[in-house]
Amino acid sequence: MVTAWIKGLLFTLLALASAVAPTSRHLTIAGATSTLAYLRDTVGGFERSHPGYTVSLAGGGSVAGLVEVSRGRADVGVSDIPPRAEWTSGVHLQVMPLGRLPILFVAHPGTGVHNLTTTELRAVLDGRTRSWKSVGGRPVPIVVMTRPLASGALSVVDREMMGGRRITSQAIVQLSNGATLAGVRETPGAVGFVESGVVPRGVTVLGVGGRHFSPKRGAEWPWYAEPSLYVRPEAPSIVHDLVRYLGSHPNRTRYGIYGSAS
Amino acid sequence: MVRGRRLFGLSAVLAVLGMAGFVLVLGSLLKSGLPLLTWRFLTSSGNVGIGPEILNTVVLCSITMIVTVPLGLLVAVYQGEYLRRQSRRVRELDHLRATLMSAPTIVLALAVYRVAVGWWHWPVSLLTGALALSVINWPFMVTVCRAALSAVPDSYREASLALGASRFETVVRVVIPAALGTLIEGIGMALARLAGESAALIVTTGVNVSQHWSLWGPGETLAVHIWYIRTEGVVSGRDAEAAATGVTLMIGISVVLWLSNRVAQLFGRSEGGYDGT
Amino acid sequence: MSTPSVTDRMPRRTAGLAAGLFALVGIILVASLAAGAWPMLGAPRAAANLIGAVWDPLRGRYGVAPFVVGTAAVTLTALVIAVPIALGVAVSIVHQVGALGRGGILRVLTVLTAVPSVIFGWWGLQMVVPWVRAHVGGPGFSLLAAGIVLALMILPTLSLFFAQALSKVPNTLKEGSAALGATPDQTLLRVELPFAMPALVNGLVVGLARALGETMAVQMVVGGQTAIPAGLAAPGATLTTQIFTDMTAFPPGTAGHAVLDIMALLLLAAMYVLVRTAERWGSR
DSSP states (O other), rough: HHHHHHHHHHHHHHHHHHOOOOGGEEEEEEESTTTHHHHHHHHHHHHHHHHTEEEEEEOOOHHHHHHHHHHHOSSSSEESSOHHHHHTTTTOOOEEEBBBBBEEEEEOOOGGOOOEHHHHHHHHHHOOBBHHHHHHHHOEEEEEEEOTTTTTTHHHHHTTTTOOOOOOTSSSSSHHHHHHHHHHHHHEEEEEEOSSOOOOOOOEOEEEETTTOGGGOOOOOEEEEEEEEETTTTOHHHHHHHHHHHHHOOGGGGGBOSSSSS | OOOTTHHHHHHHHHHHHHHHHHHHHHHHHHHHHGGGHHHHHHOOTSSOOOOOHHHHHHEEEEEEHHHHHHHHHHHIIIIIIOOTTTTTHHHHHHHHHHHHSSHHHHHHHHHHHHIIIIIIOSSHHHHHHHHHHHHHHHHHHHHHHHHHHHSHHHHHHHHHHTTOOHHHIIIIIIIIIHHHHHHHHHHHHHHHHHHHHOHHHHHHHHSSSSSSSSSSSSSSOOOHHHHHHHHHOOOOHHHHHHHHHHHHEEEHHHHHHHHHHHHHTTOOOOOSSOOOO | OOOGGGHHHHHHHOOOOOOOOHHHHHHHHHHHHHHHHHHTTOOHHHHHHHGOOOGGGGGGGEHHHHHHHHHHHHHHHHHHHHHHHHHHHHHHHHHSSOOOHHHHHHHHHHHHHHHHHHHHHHIIIIIHHHHHHHOOOOOOOOOHHHHHHHHHHEEEEEEEEHHHHHHHHHHHHHHHHHHOOHHHHIIIIIIIIHHHHHHHHHHHHHHHHHHOOOHHHHHHHHHHHOOSSSSSTOOOOOHHHHHHHHHHTSSSSSSHHHHHHHHHHHHHHHHHHHHHHHHHHHHH
């Protein structure tokens, strides 16, 4: 009796392993965490209008999204950064941009600083300026918070803000957007960057080079990530439907994703 | 204090200090979490509740246990009952088991991900998560079963064998029943350990909940939900939600451990905790 | 063992098959890590790069020293805090609590070993990080914070092992010592602790292994800084947290991924050494 059960179990395991899972009815989206909240709340609508289909969201970051979709391990990849050949192994992916997600530079409210020039901010982020006092604030040491290498926001900041310099290796690395914001809010002297279309509470949003962020004119803010959905061209039509649904849903602005037409 | 008992006094102080640490952890968790813990929170889905997360945690743990209990028992039986004690193969299997048991779960999960999602084209889903958890739990289950089986006195086996029973009959009719109490308690520990796993599941089961529940669909668990709230937390005030989810998870774990201990006692396991690994 | 009878052949084979599968899973895991690590290990020039102190993978600098230092510092801090407290708990359980209370305390400790790491991480963010910031200085996210969180995490496990070790000291030994005029303190120091030492070390190694392998709770509070940490109050990263943080940045096949695989192998090797050490001490 026991051996029969064991045989049954082994057989089931083997069958499971060899069975081609019905991937076409179970779609996987993987990648950037910056738009996770939007996607998480929006895929439900797609599932409701497409009975029988499920959509899984896996985190991991922009690079992972591109890698997974080009290797066929995910149906849709989400990325803030454009694909590079070393990640996609030469696969030409189709793109559906979601819009622009502003990248805000935020500081702990206790620093006494509300505005920085681009040069000052650069010196703060690369570790040359060590105290808020040197940029007109209180004598609090500066604590820089950054994101992991897989982060799209980091790559935008590196390219558009740092002017060839690197963020200090003394920086604290926060895994996600939310963790960065919470870290900056709770740590005196902290400065960091978050992708957000709304003015986050509990932190000072720094004006940079005389520009000030306002959600009403969010599309005009010069630093932004462009989260996009990537699919393989030969993907089944349901995947293209999903991407169209997500790429055109009016809810996007509520999550701070602005249309790219400014 | 009696002379010459200073060390005992010191021990008591240290013990109280350690306990205070845990009171602090669980106390602050309860303090932030309890106000949010309503029936609606436990049963609804979406942004107001954690019903699906509870279901997913239960399903994942159950599938994993259904797979790993027999497999763990089999390996333990092979090592403890069929191979000669202290033989090289037994020791090698023991080393492998102990090393795998301490491997970071994220490393195991990534290997599973490459095989299941990469080669077999499974979607990121409850089943992929169950597979990852099974690989994580197998060494632990072998450990539990090894400990339970080896606690059964050899005289039981000898008596059964002397009566003409085969090794297999001895294991099924004598050794496993005698070890059942300890086994059940160990299974409770394994369940508790699985329910708290998060790192491995973020890559294998996903971080959302589907409208159409399916084993091939995504399945965020309670522990992953706590992680997600901290990750996404651009909206403030969700710390309480994380804490409430944590309280739910802790209550679940305590109930499982308490139940397994009760059941174990029915099967003749004496009072007292699990002996460790 | 007697020769297997005919009825035993089938179950024996099934069990052997399961054990074989178990070994296979382990071997595949190590092999896949080794295969991933090979492009780096196989090239001497690149491998020399690993010993360095600079982690800047985008520019080809793969020094893992900061993470080895971080792992050692966090683990040591955790043990330094947890071991005395765990010994205190164990001595109190064995000597000062009646048999009835003992069962209850052991049960509570068992439940505490199962508190999920995300909950410790959450607590670390709520209380430990601000505490370190206020009383020790620095940004709060630090090796020290991670050490404190880990110490509390491994405390129940250590206490259980230590209590078990001390309760195995025969009463005759203790009574003999007391009869010779030793105070309870002297008996504890000179008789009980030495007698229980192998089992104590075994417990220590188990706690050490748990601390080494922890990812989530540490990641949430350690800060993740990739330079060699300046002190305990400075942020840092450990092998596990760095694997977790950068896993997704480097797809398999790139040099960065090879380094992460090497870090994972390093951890497994450390675990294996610990397992062997525990075995040697436990069997004395």
